[in-house]
Amino acid sequence: MALLGSALLAGCGGSGGGDGEVVKTLTIASIAYPYQGKQVFNGLNGVVIQQGWLKEQLAKKGIELVFTPVSTAVGGPLINEGFSGKRIDFASYGDFPAAIAVAGGVPLKIVAPVGQGQDVYIVARKGLAAKSLADLKGKRIALHRGRPWELPFSKLVDSSGLKLDDFKIVNINPSATPAALESGSVDAAVLLSDGLLVEQKGIGHVIWSTRDAPADWKMRAELFGRADFVDAHPELTQLVVDAFVRAAAWSSDEANKAEVIRKAARGALPEGIVAKDYANSGIPWRERFSPVFNPAVLAHYRSVVDYALERGLIRKKVDADALIDERFVDKALKDLKLEQFWAHDGGGQG
Template structure:
């Protein structure tokens, strides 16, 4: 039998010192070590373009600028972008968040509320502008001038997408309910053919509605330009709650990158480039320009990342409306959803304090009258 080895006093001393060192390291480790993420995965709406993927909005600017990739690489962290087709945007991103396969995503307000209501912990870490307009389009030959004229008719509406909420608000504001219509759940790419064939009578869309009108497939009879600003569909930078808690430094870098992209996009000299990028692979430039120009929002304010009272009010409204109308089961605490600390730090770091004015969206957002329909 082998003889047992006895511990010498000097060996015991080294062992004790090592244990104390480990304890101190765990007690005082900073936020960089807390999460230890080696990969940051950002999902974004993307379109096939020239053999690759063209990312929508500020995500595309972040990729082109390359700053975030370089900053993460310096810390030994890989940056991965996950393209998401627009036809499955919200649901696919929600699945990615739920499965912890993505850490950040720039996507719409309503899908995010659905995710949080379903138990997916998200944080809104940066507002991305002042919202997008939605359009109600009717087929040619149909004598309709309002949502009320469409009662009992077939309306294409891609369920679960951000523009479902303004449609529901329009219906409600006119004393109607969703059951008063035959809702056809199809994605926007199939809408033109459905209108042309008479399979549907109308459709509710984003700027696709202007494109249908330009192509002669129908005519716009209403848009959120006629409604309070609160009705516009918003898209923000959302993050997985667990990632934010465990990796605050990396979260700050991601937010910094998006604020940099917003500041670049907000410069008037970059307007044409931004418009071309928005149209790339999905929409004619003139349609994007028309949607921008008719919005009533100044070019700089279009890219405001500020957590204004209207942002908070919008998400309270979305959360309450979605719950009250049975669109989600559990009501979301909108105030707990908003995490303002990273934008505040970004504005200080990038010396952008005062670049965007908090009052930029106030007048239209507080307008009390309902939509014309």
């Protein structure tokens, strides 16, 4: 799967984003899953593809829309490579990998939030009498480094008066983690909602999640654009954001809840696990997919970059304020008459 993602990113043609350059292809990268013999996109990306509006609008301008699938095994690091090589123009992915990219000199802009946070879980293997992080001191913990869930885990370690050196960190990707837990190769793992599936299968038990932490600890994902492309092609960026806002409005409708859960489960997790993860979060359904830049968004990214720098997870200061580009969502909400559809009081969880 990693090889597939690498080949696709190597072969996809980003526009380059130079001033006055004719754009022939607009490329969006995101996590995809194998399902019924093909790669499928879940979440808002899948809705944008299904609705077909963005593809139609770009086709009128002679531009081909390409969605590039990236496997969960490589995720953010591969997307960062695509941004760096100007092979992709946009990507919806996690907060921490994006901060790493910007700290490494890749200019990005958040052009739209794509949700209000996702929970991170710590799962201890079956047979291990652990009830808290402190019980894992000296134990082997599976943690895929450089991925969004590393940050909340680091915050938990710090708030518990511990250090990463207190654990034996095993850097493996999530797809290999269940087997490692079952065999006893690791004692615990840091996962997203797949942690609930590990628990359901009896391989381990959840001992902590970000539901029990400050709201700002949740993993966030946004729609990021290459800053040079966004600045050179604001009209195309607007079309992309319009499409994601349309998709967010559809997904936020309670009438579509069952279908949203069904689509989110394709190739990834059982529907029951997806529904349980959504229910665990405590985020109201309509707010879950809100594209609104409420104050929690900026506060979250300030927290991400400050904490990552303080802990040596990135080596260069990132200006979180400069990441935010609200103009496209503001216009989309106005043009689509959705200005009152989502709460604007900043009360969403970040």
